[in-house]
């Protein structure tokens with residue numbers, strides 16, 4: 001699966017993809033994002049491409065309120081949240 005994009009890996013097997021993210025992050029210090037990260041000048045962001053991949057995953061998720069692009073699980077507006085480097089999907093889809 002090395003040649004597949006993150007989006008293609010997710011689409012091929014959403015459950016395994018989510019598990020691999022949980023395992024990869026299990027040793028990390030909790031860096032969960034918060035809404036006010038968006039006004040913190042020290043917040044790190046992902047590339048536009050990475051944010052687009054995350055948003056595409058959200059757009060295929062039944063937890064997304066499509067018109068608002070708001071997640072029913074975390075309440076966040078995903079167009080903004082997907083840009084924050086340490087943000088995580090509450091269902092570990094990205």
Ligand code: SF4
Nearest residue numbers: 058061063064071089
């Ligand atoms: S953050 Fe996760 S649960 Fe929420 S809409 Fe996106 S993929 Fe779905």
